[in-house]
Amino acid sequence: MKPLRHLTLANLLMGWVFGTAHAQKPIQKLIDTEKQFAAYTSTHSIKEGFLRFLDSTGVVFNQGKVLNGMDFYQKAPAKSPVLFWEPSFSVISASGDLGLNTGPYTVRATPKDSVIARGNFSSIWKKNNAGEFKLLIDLGNSYTETHAPISTVNQISLQQSFANANYDEIMTLEEAINQAIATKGWRSLSPYLHPSAHFNLPGKSPIITQKRVLEELAQLSNQATLKALNGGISKAGDFAYVYGSVTHSNKTTSYLRVWIKDKNDWKLILLTLD
Template identity: 30%
Template sequence: MPFHSRFSPVLWLSVTCSVLPLAGSQIVGSETVATDYHTLIQAERIFAAYGGQHSVKDAFSKFLADAYLFREDKFVRGGPFYATQSERPGRLTWRPTYARVAASGNWGVTTGPAEFHPNTAAEPPVGYGNFVTLWQKDTAGAWQVLYDGGISYATPASASEIIHPKTFPAKLQVLADTVALRNALQQTETAFAARAQTSLQQAYAPVLPKSGSELRLLREEAVPYVGPAAQRLATESTQAVAFRPFQTAVAPSGELGYTLGYLDFQQQRGHYLRVWQREGEQWKLALELLAAKLK
């Protein structure tokens, strides 16, 4: 059975960093995003617990109904896609080992290792990978998935547990000019794509964060690159890749955003996710997922 969204050919900077209010934003008393962070992790764990006991179709139909997935060379919504799929054997198990929420408290990401089991979750896994899920709270305050994707690789990644931050950013009232910030992010993405037609190396150069300790680069058939390993990969990636944006969005608090789109590399059609963070007036890369074989 082929892998599904969490292993298809596919955040945020550490929550321990301080988040400075953008112009026009207001700190809400002494409240932080700690509660939002923990409920986000719990939402992922509830999804994972259900997935371990139910089929991929059942679990993904339930939790990814409105989420974007990449299937059959295009982005689709999870609900309509899985409504047409037949049941197949196998179980996915996964767990978050990294999470972050925006300062608004209603946007977030979870990522971590996943395994595919041929029949039940009790059986030894036969496939490995890493998922990335973007989340947003609905009007009732419940976490809902915006996008779900991942990469696959041949051997299991080293075991790791999620390390919770000791401090959390102050929670911000939603007053950021997200229209202007989204336009700026689109310009950053367009410039990145233009440079990538020459090489990824050139595309990365102006957008790497000042502190690369939390930078994450995910590539198909490779365990995720984090921190210094990600920085090295960015400086050594000479491939020329064509990118075509599909969606751009900015968190209500204005300091985080993402771009989602298509990529083409040597006769391959895949997709990408880039998560961005603001440093001063510039958008810098926090996480990138390239769902294609780039070797």
């Protein structure tokens, strides 16, 4: 019996080591959920896909209006074009409860037809009590360029928690920045840019890296009024998102900004304007 007991213990230890080494990283689950969402939607319908993966509090944006996603898609027609997308960049909080995906999408009338529209999506996901990621935010921008195939997903897994960070702090920052943009222009974002910043702007393919974003900011019109509407922060206090409205030339659209903590400073990792 003694050798058997030793063998059983050895097997348990080997199983623990193997399981630990092969345990799915939180960011991989975030990426896989996005891919499952896209795969399900491409074989069913846009309506069915969103109703399956949306959180009950998730929101979508339509012509400058913020709408409850469930209500919007329950009223949507059952038959719709074929939408497909895949993540190219993902970020997740140290607590694993909030994350973002962004990447290209295409629209076809049917799976066999040619592409009739393309652009970039930005999504915010929240892990529920069952350990499943549910979609909180979906905002996209369109462009005409053909995107390159996605070979790998660039990833940032945050590692540090900030006990003193809170939602009010990020909203105060948002309000100050929006006031600065209204008076001094979009270059007011410059001090806050993360080196891996992603900007998704109307009519343009993704603008990536701090250098390219700075060049683009210099070209944006200063005549814009932004208003933060809502958002959230991770349990670790290292990841926050805010969405709001943008009024420019008597037209109102929406924006999404994602912030991450870097050495106790909030840095802008994503801006999407629809």
